[in-house]
Amino acid sequence: MIILxxxxxxxxxxxxxxxxxxxxxxxxxxxxxxxxxxxxxxxRAMQFCLDQVGxxxxxxxxxxxxxxPRARLATKLRFASRMPRFALDRLRVMKxxxxxxxxxxxxxxxxxxxxxxxxxxxxxxxxxLASTYxxxxxxxxAVLSADGLGDFASAMWAVGxxxxxxxLGDVRFPHSLGIFYTALxxxxxxxxxxxxxxxxxxxxxxxxxxxDEFRKMVRADKPLSFKLGLKxxxxxxxxxxxxxxxxDRTPVQGRxxxxxxxxxxxxxxxxxxxxxxxxxxxxxxxxxxxxxxxAAHWNALCDTTKQKALCLAGGIAFNCVxxxxxxxxxxxxxxxxxxxxxxxxxxxxxxxxxxxxxxxxPREFTMDHAYWGPSFxxxxxxxxxxxxxxxxxxRIEELDEQTLLETTARHIADGKILGxxxxxxxxxxxxxxxxxxxxxxxxPEMKDILNRRIKHREIFRPFAPSxxxxxxxxxxxxSHPSPFMTFAYAVRAEKRDVIPAPTHVDxxxxxxxxxxTSNPLYWKLLREVGRQTGVPVVLNTSFNDNEPIVxxxxxALNCFQRTRMDxxxxxxxxxxxxxxxxxxxxxxxxxxxxxx
Ligand SMILES: [Fe+2]
Numbered sequence: 001m002i003i004l005x006x007x008x009x010x011x012x013x014x015x016x017x018x019x020x021x022x023x024x025x026x027x028x029x030x031x032x033x034x035x036x037x038x039x040x041x042x043x044r045a046m047q048f049c050l051d052q053v054g055x056x057x058x059x060x061x062x063x064x065x066x067x068x069p070r071a072r073l074a075t076k077l078r079f080a081s082r083m084p085r086f087a088l089d090r091l092r093v094m095k096x097x098x099x100x101x102x103x104x105x106x107x108x109x110x111x112x113x114x115x116x117x118x119x120x121x122x123x124x125x126x127x128x129l130a131s132t133y134x135x136x137x138x139x140x141x142a143v144l145s146a147d148g149l150g151d152f153a154s155a156m157w158a159v160g161x162x163x164x165x166x167x168l169g170d171v172r173f174p175h176s177l178g179i180f181y182t183a184l185x186x187x188x189x190x191x192x193x194x195x196x197x198x199x200x201x202x203x204x205x206x207x208x209x210x211x212d213e214f215r216k217m218v219r220a221d222k223p224l225s226f227k228l229g230l231k232x233x234x235x236x237x238x239x240x241x242x243x244x245x246x247x248d249r250t251p252v253q254g255r256x257x258x259x260x261x262x263x264x265x266x267x268x269x270x271x272x273x274x275x276x277x278x279x280x281x282x283x284x285x286x287x288x289x290x291x292x293x294x295a296a297h298w299n300a301l302c303d304t305t306k307q308k309a310l311c312l313a314g315g316i317a318f319n320c321v322x323x324x325x326x327x328x329x330x331x332x333x334x335x336x337x338x339x340x341x342x343x344x345x346x347x348x349x350x351x352x353x354x355x356x357x358x359x360x361x362p363r364e365f366t367m368d369h370a371y372w373g374p375s376f377x378x379x380x381x382x383x384x385x386x387x388x389x390x391x392x393x394x395r396i397e398e399l400d401e402q403t404l405l406e407t408t409a410r411h412i413a414d415g416k417i418l419g420x421x422x423x424x425x426x427x428x429x430x431x432x433x434x435x436x437x438x439x440x441x442x443x444p445e446m447k448d449i450l451n452r453r454i455k456h457r458e459i460f461r462p463f464a465p466s467x468x469x470x471x472x473x474x475x476x477x478x479s480h481p482s483p484f485m486t487f488a489y490a491v492r493a494e495k496r497d498v499i500p501a502p503t504h505v506d507x508x509x510x511x512x513x514x515x516x517t518s519n520p521l522y523w524k525l526l527r528e529v530g531r532q533t534g535v536p537v538v539l540n541t542s543f544n545d546n547e548p549i550v551x552x553x554x555x556a557l558n559c560f561q562r563t564r565m566d567x568x569x570x571x572x573x574x575x576x577x578x579x580x581x582x583x584x585x586x587x588x589x590x591x592x593x594x595x596x
Contacts, residue, residue, distance in 0.1 A: 001359075002055055003062040004117070005351030006104075008041045009096050010067070011193060012344035015045035016372075017053055018351040021364045023135065025052035026372040026427045028344045030548040034555075037193050042347075043107040048374060057108050060117040062359075064350035066127035069094040071151040075172055083238070097121070120358060122350040124150030125170065125314070131349025132313040133160040134356055135367035136336040142307040144297070147314035147342070148178030155297075155314070157224070159305045163356040163363045168224075168304065174236035175228050177290060178315050180218045183233055183256035184286040188279050189269035193253055200321055201461040203287035204506040206280030213264055214289035220296035224304065232261040275460070291322050295329045302331050309334040313349070317341035317486065318429075320510045324488040327478060339370040339428030339484035348427075369518040370432050370484055373425030374551050381571040384553040388561075388575070395576045401521075408569050409528040411576075412440050412538055416566035417453060419543055421556040422521055426549070430485040431542035432512055433466060433522030435549050435556070437565065439501070439539040441465050446501040446539060453564035454545055465502035466512040466540040468526045475499065475537065476511060485512045502539050512540060 005016040005026075016026035027049070029035075029042035050057060069090070080087035101119060105112040122130070128145035143165060146155040154176030158165040185199045208214075221227045230236045235256055262268055269279055298310065310332040312323065317337050326335050338345050348367075355361050388394055399407060411418050418438045426432045437454060439446045447463055464485055473479035475498075478489040488508040491499065502509045516523045530536025542549045543556060545563050550556045553570055560568040560575065568575040 001062075001361075002053065002060045003064055003351045003354050004046065004049060004057075004060045005064045005066070005347035005349070006042060006046060007066055007343060007346040007350070008100065008103075009039060009093075010343055010346075011037045011039050012342055013039050013042040013045070014340070014344040014347040015042050015049045016347040016351050017049035018355055018365075019053050021355055021361055023348060023351075023365055023367065023372060025049045026340070026348055027374060027425070028340070028548075031373060031425060031551040034548055036548050041103055041107055043104075046104075047108075057104070057110065058114050058116060060115075062120060062354050063104075063115075063117045064120050064122055064127075064347075064354040065097065065100060066122050066124055066346035066350035067093075067097055068121040068123040068151055069097055070121075071123045072153060072172060076152050079173065085238070120350070120354050122353045124346070125153055125156035126165075126167070126353055126357070127346045127349035128313040129156060129158050129160075129165055129167075129311075129349070130353035130357065131345040132311040132317075132336060132338040132341070133158070133165055134163075134352035134363065135338060135348065135365060136160075136309075136311045137366045137368070138309040138311065138334070138336065140307060141309035141311045141336070142301045142305040142332070143311045143313075144301060145312075145314040146177050146294075146316035148182060149173055149176055150343070154178055155226075157301055159307065160311065163361065165357065171226060174230060174233070175226060177218065177226065177293060179233065179235055179256055180228060181286065181290060181316070182253060183261070184282065186253075186255060187257045187261065187265070187268045188282055189271045189273065189275075191253075191271060196315070197318060198458060198461055199283050200287060200319060201504070202275070202280060203283040203321070204462075204504050204508070205460060206277065206282070206284030208285040208288035209281040210265065210285040211288050214285045215292070217261075218289050218293055220293045223300040224297065226293045226297065232258055232264070234258050287321060290316075290319065291325060294319075294322050295325070298326060298330045298332065308332065309336070311335075312337045313341045313345060315342045320486050320488040321508070323486055324478070324508065327480060334480070335487075337484060337486035338367065339426065339430065339432070339486070341486065342429070344428065368483070370426045370428055370430075371424040371434055371519070372427040375424035376553050378571060381553050381573065384557055385570060385573045385575065388557065393578050395578065397574045397576075398572055399574060401572070404569065404572055404574065405521075405525050405528045407574055408525060408567075409532050411567045412438055412529055413533050415440050415443055415446070417450060417564070419556055419560050419565050419568040419570075420525075421543065421550070421553060421568070421570045425551050428484060429542075429549075430464075430512070431540060431549055432484065433514060433519050433540065435543040435551075436466075436540045437543050439541075440533075441499040441501045441537045441539040442533065442535055444500040450539070450541065455541060456546060462504040462510065463502050463539050463541050464510045464512060465499060465537050466514055466522070466526060468523060468530065468536045469513045469515045471530065471536045472511070472513050476509070479513075481515070482511050482513045483515065483518055485510055487511070498535060499537050502537075
C-alpha cells in the first residue's frame with residue numbers, strides 16, 4: 001500500500017511517502033530546487049520519494065493532498081461576497097487543485113489516466129494534526145494545530161485515540177495567532193516569508209511594556225477560543241493576501257497591520273532602520289500576548305480531553321520559547337512536536353490521515369528521528385572530494401570512524417568552524433546533526449565569529465546547542481526530550497558561563513537533545529567532544545549561507561569553499577583549509593540592530 005503525500009501550490013512544498021503504514025521518505029522541494037520556501041508542484045520531491053521505495057508514480061495507490069477547497073464553504077462564501085478579490089483568489093485555488101492529476105501527469109511526462117492512484121483531499125488542519133499525532137509515540141493525546149490560515153481556519157484541535165483523531169473544534173478566519181504574529185513581525189520591519197522566528201529571538205531583549213495594548217489585539221475570549229482585535233489588522237477587510245513571485249515561486253505576504261495599529265504603537269519600523277529598545281519591547285509584548293493565549297488554550301484543551309500528552313503542529317508550534325513553558329504552565333506531562341511542524345509537514349500529515357482516518361489502518365510508526373531526506377553513497381561523496389584533491393589550500397584525509405570522531409572533536413575544541421555532513425538530510429527547517437555547521441559552545445565570541453564568517457545573519461538571533469540526552473539535566477532546568485529543536489529551556493545558572501555561545505540573552509537555549517538511537521554517529525561525536533572538553537555540547541547551526549540547507553555533497557563543498565569555514569567533514573573525509581588561505585571576514589553581520 002503506497003500513499004504519496006503532496007503539499008503543492010503552497011509555501012514549503014514537499015512530498016512524503018508512506019508504505020504499509022510506515023514513513024519511508026520525506027523532503028521539502030526547496031532542498032532539491034534550491035529555492036527557499038519553494039511553492040508550486042514539488043515534482044522533484046515526489047520523484048525522490050518514489051525512488052526511495054523503488055516505485056513508479058503509476059504504482060502509487062493513494063495520493064493525499066492537504067488542501068480541501070470546499071472545507072468551511074459557507075464561511076468562505078460569506079467573506080467572498082464582501083471581498084471580490086478574495087472570491088477570485090478562491091476560485092483560482094479551486095481550479096488549480098481540480099487540475100492536479102493533469103499537472104502531476106504533465107510533470108512526470110505520463111498520461112493522466114495512467115495514474116491509478118485515488119486522490120484524497122485532506123483538510124489543511126486535519127493534515128497538520130495527523131502530521132504530529134499519527135507519528136507521535138503516544139497511544140492517546142490532545143492534538144493542536146495553529147498557524148496563519150489554512151482552508152479558512154487558523155487553529156483546530158482534536159483528541160487522538162489509537163489510530164483515530166476526533167476533531168473537537170476550530171478557530172476560523174479572520175481570527176488567527178499566525179496572522180497576529182506575522183503582522184507584528186512586519187511592523188517590526190521583517191517582511192520576508194518565514195521571518196517570524198527572528199522576532200521571537202528579538203523578544204528576549206525587551207520587556208512586555210505594551211502588553212495591555214497587545215491584549216486588545218489578541219485575547220482568549222472564552223475557553224478554547226481566541227479573537228483578534230480586527231481594527232489592528234487588514235486581512236479581514238482585504239483578504240489574506242498571499243501570492244507567489246512568478247520568477248522563482250517564492251511566497252510573498254501582503255501587509256497585515258493597519259494604520260490603526262501604527263496610531264496606537266507608533267510608526268512601523270522600516271527594514272533598514274536601526275532596532276531600538278521600543279522594537280525590542282514590541283517584540284516582547286507580542287511574544288507575551290501569544291503565550292497568554294496559548295497557555296489558556298493548552299489548559300482548556302487539557303481540561304476538555306483529560307490527556308497527559310500533547311501533540312503540536314502548524315507554524316505556531318515552531319515557537320520554541322512558548323513550547324518550553326508548556327510544562328510549567330499546564331498539566332501536560334509530555335509534548336511531541338513534529339520536526340516539520342509548518343506547512344512542509346502537511347505532506348506527511350495528509351498521507352497518514354489517509355492511512356488512518358480514511359483507510360482505517362492501525363498505527364505502526366513513530367517518527368523518532370528526522371532523517372528522511374536524501375543521502376549519498378560513500379562513492380558519491382568520494383567523487384565529490386576528488387574534485388578538489390590537489391588544490392593547494394585544502395588538506396584532505398580519509399579516516400576510520402573513531403579517528404574521524406576524535407579529529408572532529410579536536411577541531412571543535414580548538415575553536416574551528418566545522419561543516420558536518422553525514423547520512424540523510426533532515427526533515428524540517430532545523431539542521432539536526434547531519435547537515436550542520438558545528439562550533440565550540442564554550443567560547444562567548446563564537447556567535448559573532450560564526451556570523452562574520454558564515455551565516456551573515458542578525459546578531460540578535462541565537463544559535464542553538466546540541467547535547468547528549470544523558471547530559472541534558474546537568475545543563476538545563478528541564479530534561480524532557482527536544483530531539484527536533486522545538487523547545488527552549490532555561491540553561492542552569494551555573495552552566496551559563498560554561499556554554500555562553502548558545503545561551504540566549506534571557507538565559508534559555510533552543511536545544512536539540514540527541515539520543516544514542518536517533519543519530520548514533522552524532523551522539524558519539526557529542527560524547528567525544530565531552531570526553532575532550534568536559535562539555536558534551538556543540539553549537540549547531542544549519543549548513544547553509546542564506547540558501548536552503550545543503551542537500552548534496554557538492555553543495556556542502558561549495559558552501560565550504562565560498563565561506564570562511566575552517567574544516568569540512570564530508571562522510572569519512574576531513575577537508576581542512578590551510579589557515580593562510582582563508583578569505584577575509586565580512587566587516588559586518590546582517591542588518592543594523594542597535595544591539596551590541
Ligand atoms: Fe498551515
